[in-house]
Amino acid sequence: MASSIETNQALCNSRGESPGLCGLCDVRDHSVCVEFGPREMAQAERTMARRTVARKHAIMSEGEPNDSLFVVTQGSFLLSKYLEDGRRQVTGFIFKGDLMGVRPTQQSAYTAEALEDSLVCTFSHHYLDEVAKTAPGVKDRLIARGQNEYHRAQDHIVLLGKKTADERVSSFFIQLAKSIGQDLGEGRLEAPLSMARQDIADYLGLRLETLSRTLGSLKSKGIIDSISRKNVVVKT
Amino acid sequence: MASSIETNQALCNSRGESPGLCGLCDVRDHSVCVEFGPREMAQAERTMARRTVARKHAIMSEGEPNDSLFVVTQGSFLLSKYLEDGRRQVTGFIFKGDLMGVRPTQQSAYTAEALEDSLVCTFSHHYLDEVAKTAPGVKDRLIARGQNEYHRAQDHIVLLGKKTADERVSSFFIQLAKSIGQDLGEGRLEAPLSMARQDIADYLGLRLETLSRTLGSLKSKGIIDSISRKNVVVKT
DNA sequence: CGATAAGTTGACATGTCTCAAACTGAGTGG
DNA sequence: CCACTCAGTTTGAGACATGTCAACTTATCG
Numbered sequence: 317m318a319s320s321i322e323t324n325q326a327l328c329n330s331r332g333e334s335p336g337l338c339g340l341c342d343v344r345d346h347s348v349c350v351e352f353g354p355r356e357m358a359q360a361e362r363t364m365a366r367r368t369v370a371r372k373h374a375i376m377s378e379g380e381p382n383d384s385l386f387v388v389t390q391g392s393f394l395l396s397k398y399l400e401d402g403r404r405q406v407t408g409f410i411f412k413g414d415l416m417g418v419r420p421t422q423q424s425a426y427t428a429e430a431l432e433d434s435l436v437c438t439f440s441h442h443y444l445d446e447v448a449k450t451a452p453g454v455k456d457r458l459i460a461r462g463q464n465e466y467h468r469a470q471d472h473i474v475l476l477g478k479k480t481a482d483e484r485v486s487s488f489f490i491q492l493a494k495s496i497g498q499d500l501g502e503g504r505l506e507a508p509l510s511m512a513r514q515d516i517a518d519y520l521g522l523r524l525e526t527l528s529r530t531l532g533s534l535k536s537k538g539i540i541d542s543i544s545r546k547n548v549v550v551k552t
Numbered sequence: 553m554a555s556s557i558e559t560n561q562a563l564c565n566s567r568g569e570s571p572g573l574c575g576l577c578d579v580r581d582h583s584v585c586v587e588f589g590p591r592e593m594a595q596a597e598r599t600m601a602r603r604t605v606a607r608k609h610a611i612m613s614e615g616e617p618n619d620s621l622f623v624v625t626q627g628s629f630l631l632s633k634y635l636e637d638g639r640r641q642v643t644g645f646i647f648k649g650d651l652m653g654v655r656p657t658q659q660s661a662y663t664a665e666a667l668e669d670s671l672v673c674t675f676s677h678h679y680l681d682e683v684a685k686t687a688p689g690v691k692d693r694l695i696a697r698g699q700n701e702y703h704r705a706q707d708h709i710v711l712l713g714k715k716t717a718d719e720r721v722s723s724f725f726i727q728l729a730k731s732i733g734q735d736l737g738e739g740r741l742e743a744p745l746s747m748a749r750q751d752i753a754d755y756l757g758l759r760l761e762t763l764s765r766t767l768g769s770l771k772s773k774g775i776i777d778s779i780s781r782k783n784v785v786v787k788t
Numbered sequence: 789c790g791a792t793a794a795g796t797t798g799a800c801a802t803g804t805c806t807c808a809a810a811c812t813g814a815g816t817g818g
Numbered sequence: 819c820c821a822c823t824c825a826g827t828t829t830g831a832g833a834c835a836t837g838t839c840a841a842c843t844t845a846t847c848g
Contacts, residue, residue, distance in 0.1 A: 469705035476712035477757035521713035
């Protein structure tokens with residue numbers, strides 16, 4: 317799962333406070349663009365494409381080439397990989413402030429599809445390479461983001477390799493709530509759920525039915541306060 | 553698991569063919585150093601430390617700071633993470649030509665310990681940042697390596713989340729043989745095993761006993777030709 | 789308010805785990 | 819060159835967590 321905004325920075329920021337679209341962007345401070353100087357900012361506003369992605373539509377597909385970096389400014393995405401026989405593994409969820417496509421590639425390693433109507437800023441890597449010549453911090457930020465992806469993947473590996481169904485489900489919801497939830501007080505956190513049960517099950521390496529049963533068990537244990545299709549409240 | 557040398561490049565290479573130690577290094581063309589010019593090479597040979605790591609000794613520890621990049625020139629390493637109660641998940645194996653520590657960090661995400669007496673070149677990230685000023689390709693190489701790690705981790709996630717014990721074990725040995733094995737002809741590949749059964753089981757998210765039984769089953773199916781403590785021959 | 793997709797619950801099957809015992813092979817010393 | 823040892827590995831029998839398949843319930847949306 318992706319750890320949204322808090323700790324990391326994404327790509328956009330105007331050091332010279334230009335009042336353009338980027339100047340108003342609410343993920344700017346957490347993105348690659350933080351590294352852009354006023355000149356790059358102005359150029360970015362012309363060069364960069366803002367793109368809407370409709371629910372269920374892919375912005376990257378496993379095996380297809382991709383030469384852009386995407387910064388999610390609204391909405392959320394699901395990352396997945398398929399085995400030849402159609403079994404699907406969800407490898408991550410992406411939220412506002414997260415990046416996709418840290419490196420250009422002939423064959424994307426995974427598919428990224430929108431879980432809801434979403435909005436992304438796209439930067440071609442060709443353009444980023446240019447920017448990097450005068451703003452070297454951009455590359456460091458990409459390295460850092462890439463490492464974050466890797467570390468999240470390692471946590472996911474531990475979850476799948478060593479945790480029980482109960483542990484997987486509670487780890488997932490607690491992490492989700494901590495990363496995108498809001499505090500309701502009394503140690504309760506509420507988070508919106510843009511993904512379906514099947515998506516969560518495919519992320520956790522469980523069957524839909526097992527997830528559903530486990531959810532019931534966690535509710536009775538008080539770890540999960542309430543859960544509906546679109547919302548969850550967890551206690552910590 | 554790490555995909556050794558073939559496809560990727562690591563860090564070292566003398567474009568100006570200096571006949572120093574680096575000039576003789578057999579992983580040079582696959583490493584970061586490929587990007588170094590003659591000047592950087594000469595400097596590297598003075599600055600960089602070659603270090604031996606004894607079997608079972610850690611070169612990085614989960615939670616401990618690390619500010620160096622390691623290039624494995626001999627031997628192999630095991631990467632692992634632990635849950636609070638001591639359960640261990642092996643997140644990867646590292647072989648000759650692979651990198652560890654792509655980014656400096658206050659808290660390493662995992663532990664890396666030598667599976668056999670090994671040899672690494674260590675570059676401080678402080679030094680690499682200097683080099684990057686005149687050899688910008690170094691950063692790109694680190695981004696690329698970081699992404700490779702991430703993609704391998706995603707494959708690992710699919711293995712743990714969706715594959716059966718049989719599939720996990722055969723995937724593991726086939727990938728191992730393809731990456732570090734040598735061709736015996738007739739579609740047979742032989743690879744040395746520097747890790748114990750327990751290490752492999754912890755990598756595959758299986759119990760030792762399940763791995764052992766599965767190995768027997770794969771032998772009778774002909775997917776594994778033979779396997780001992782130190783060697784495996786797989787048929788493809 | 790009916791139609792359809794999404795989620796839950798039930799009963800049973802099975803793959804993997806658990807615990808215990810037996811085996812194997814490399815090193816050591818008599 | 820033969821016990822002896824000890825860690826590593828394999829085998830056995832039974833338990834249990836999760837998977838499977840089917841029926842049922844609940845949300846969502848025209």
